[in-house]
Amino acid sequence: MTTTTRRELTPRYDSASVEPAIYERWLQSGAFSPSPEPPEGAERFVIIQPPPNVTGSLHLGHATRATVEDTLIRYHRMRGDDTLWLPGVDHASISAQFVLDRILAEEGETRASLGRERYLERMWRFMGETRETIGLQHRRLGASAEWSRLRFTMDPISARAVRTAFKRLWDAGLVYRGEGLVNWCPRCLTTISDLENVHHEEQGTLWTIRYHLAGADGTPDPDRWISVATTRPETLLGDVAVAVHPDDARYAELVGEQAILPFLGRALPIIADPAVEREFGTGAVKMTPAHDPDDYAMAQRHSLPGINIFTDDARINEAGGEFSGLDRYAAREKILERLREMGDLQREQPHQMSVGRCDRCGTVSEPRLSTQWFIRVKPLAERALAAVNEGRTEIVPARFAKVYAHWMENIHDWAVGRQLWWGHRIPAWFCPDGHITVTDAPDGPDACAECGRAASELTQETDIFDTWFSSGLWPFSTLGWPDRTPDFERFYPTTVMETAYDILFFWVARMMMLGLFCTGVEPFRTVLLSGLIRVDGGAKMSKTKGNVIDPLGTIDEIGADALRFALVVGTSPGNDQRLSHAKLEGARNFTNKLWNAARFVTGARPEPFAEPSGEPTLAERWIRSRLAEATERATRQLDALDLGGYTATVHEFAWSEFADWFLEMAKVELRRDGASDGDRARVWATASDVLADLLRLAHPIMPFVTEEIWDTLGSIAPAATAGEPLLITAPWPVAKTREPAVEEEMAALMELVRAVRNLRTESGAAAGAWLPLAIAPVDEAASAAIERGRGYLEPLARVRPIEIAGGEPRPAAVAISPLGAAWLRATPEASDAGARREAQRGELRTGIERLRGLVANPSFTAKAPSDVVARERERLSELEERLRQLGQG
C-alpha cells in the first residue's frame, strides 16, 4: 500500500479555491475523453450538447443544459459505459448578427459601412471571443465534456456536412427555388421562418374604406361602391381585387364588376371566393396577394398576380405612386388622411388582432412575396413522425410526443434561405440561362450542370442557410458525417438529446427529419425535454426587470455544486421551475452539510487505528441497509432520467439518515467506555465506507465537493475509496443486500426516541437535563429491542436511567411507539397533558373505527389483494396497541 500524506478537510468548504483545482485534476486525468477502444461489453451513452449560442455569456438556460447533461454523463461514466459528451457551439446566424450589429452601433459602424467581407472578419473575431468565454464558463460549472472534440457549426466539418446534406436533398427533389409568401423582417433585412415569426395579440384598428365601382367609362362612379374592411390601409396600394363570399346576397350582383383602387386608379375585379367570412367587417375583402397569406392563397385560386409595394426596409416602393418613399406607418397615416378628405373613409373601430413580430428584434414582420429556397419537408416529416410513433425515439415527457406529432402533421415547406451574411452560403450557382447547379464541392461546380457553361460564368447564390439547417445536422455532422469516421461508427446514433422544450420544433424536429434523411437512422434514442426557468413569482427572467439570477455570480458566491443542485432538485421533465434565492441557499446548505459530515468522519478516525473487529451494531447494519436502498433508488431514478427524484434521494439519505441518525449513533459507539479498539475501528470503517458510497452517489450532481472530500477520505480511509484516486472515474456503487428486520427495529427505536423527545419538550424539561425514563414494553421482543437500543436511546433522547416499568401507575403523558409506552419520571406534567392525550386517543379511535369497518367489509376482503387486506389488519392492530399504550386516561 502506498503511503499517502494524511490530509484533513478545512473547517469551511471554500468552493472558490477548490473548484478550479479539482477541474484541473480532471482535465489532467483525461477522464472526459472516451477510451481509445470501447470497453468490452459496455453500454453506449452519448450526448451531443445542444450548442449554446455564441451570442453572450452563460445564462441559467445554458447552466441547466450543462448540469443535466453533465450529471447524466458522470453517472454513465461511473457505470463504465462507453461515454462521450461532445460539446459544441452554434453560430446562431441571425442572433449573432443582431448582437454584433448592436456592438457595431456603439462603435459607430454599421453592417453597410463595413461591407460583407470586413463584417464577416469582425464576426469571426467576435465569435472567437465569445466561444472562449462560454467554454470557460461551462468549465466553471464542472462540465465534463470532451473538449478536444469541441465543434462549431461554422467549422469546415460542419460546412461540408451542410453542403452534402443540401446536395442530397436537391438530388432527391426535396429542394426547390420558387416564389412564395414568406415573413420578412424589415429590421434584420431577411426572411424568417414561421417559427421565428411570433404572433402577439395587439390592439389595432379596423378601418372601413369605400372603393367606388367603375362606371361605364371606366372612371369611379360616385354613387356606386363596395366597402372593404382592413387593418392595414397602406396595403391597398398592392390590391389586385376585391373578394366576397359567393353566397352573399348583398354582393351577388357586383361579382364580375370592377372597383377602382383609390389613388392608383387600378381596376380591381370583384371576385367570389368561399374563404371570405361574410360576418367579418363588411363581408368584402381587399386583396393584397403580395402581403397577406390569405390573399395570396386566394389569388392563386383566381390566377391573380401579386404586387409588391414595399422596399426591404418596409417603405413604399415605386409601385405606390404618390406615397413612394414613405415608411409603412407614415404611408398608412397619409392614406387615411387622404381617404378622409375624399369622404371614402367610412368607419374606424378598435380591433383586437394578431400581429407577427420578428422573434429576434421584435419588429413587426411583413409578409412578402418573393423567390426563395424551400425544403419540401412532408416526406421527411413522415419518417420523423413514424420514428416517434413507433417508439424508436422516445420523447420524455411523453406528452410532448403529441405536440411533436401535431407539428409534423401540419408542417409547411421550410423557407431555408436567409438574406444574411453570417452563416453557410447556399451551395447553388446560377447560370445566365437561369439554370441552377447545386454542388457539395467546396470550391463550387466546374460548369453549369444543365448547359455546361464554364464556372466563370456562374454566380453563387448570396443567401445563406437558416441557422437551424446546420443545427439540424448536429448529431452526426459533429461526428464526421458524411464520412463514416470511427467516431461516427462508434457514437452514432446518440443516446440522449437533452434540451428545453421551447426548441422542440426549431431543433429537435429538424434533427429528426434531417438525421433520418441523411443517415437513415434516428439521431437519438431519447429526447429529454427540460422545463424553462422562471423567477420566484412565475415571471420570465428578463434583464430589464432586473430579476435575473446570474449563474456565474452564483458560482462565485456559493459554488458550482450548489447551483447545479438547485437547478435540478424538485424538477420534473417538461415542467417549468421557479428558481429562488431560498432554493439556492438550501442547496448551499446541503453542500455544507456534506462537507461537515465528511469532516466529522475523516476527523473521527480512532488513533491508534486497530483492526476492525466485533459484530456490527444495529446502527451499522441499519445504515448499510439504508444505503443499499438509496443506491438502488438513485440508480433507478437516473436510469429513468428522473434527476429531480435522484437529487431528492441523495439529499434525504445524506442528511436525514446518514448525518442526523447514523453519525449521531456512531458517536455513541466511538465514545462508549466499554468499546474495544476493534469496535471503534469497525464503526468508523462503516462510517467511512458509507460516506464513500454516498460521495459516489452524489458525485454526478455535486462533482466538486464530492471529489474534494474523496481526495481527503482516500488519504485517511484508503479501504473506503478502494484506492480510486479520482471519484470521477470511480465505479458507481452496487446496491448491497437490505435487512428489513434491522430497518424495522431501527425504525421503531427512532420512533421511540422522537416520542420521548416530544415528551420532553411538552413537559418543559430543560433541554440538556438527563431525565429518568420508564418504559413498558409491549412484549418480549420489544423488551429485547429496547435492551439492544438502550445505548442509543439514552444519549439521543437524553434520558438516564431507563427502567423497565413495574406495576406503577402511569402518568397521563406517555410516549407511545411500536416498542411500548414510555414516560418521564420525576418530571412535573404539563398542565394540558391530559387534554393532549385525550385528543390523541380520539384520533386513534377514529382511525380504529374506520379500519374496523374496512376489514369487516366483505367486498373489501373479497376484492382487494390479500396483501393489502393483511396490511390493513396489521395497521388496525397497531392502532389498537397504541390506544392500549395510552391507557384509558
Added chain:
RNA sequence: GGGCGAUUGGCUCAGUCGGUUAGAGCGCACGGUUCACAUCCGUGAGGUCACUGGUUCGAAUCCAGUAUCGCCCACCA
C-alpha cells in the same frame, strides 16, 4: 378556433401500480452555544389534494364536465 400543462399546508414543489395516517425544502412557533455543521440541532403547528359528478370495496391518483392561471399551435382581412 384547436391542443397541452398546472391547480396538493403561508411559499416552491414531489407523490411509483388506485390501497385508507399525503411527503420534502423554505417560512412560522417553541427550545437548544463543549465534543462535524447556527450554512446547525431538536420538537411542533399547518392540507375538505381547485370545484362538480362518475367508476371502484377503496380516488390526490382513473373518467366526464366546470373554473382560474400559464404555454403551444392556427391564414378572419
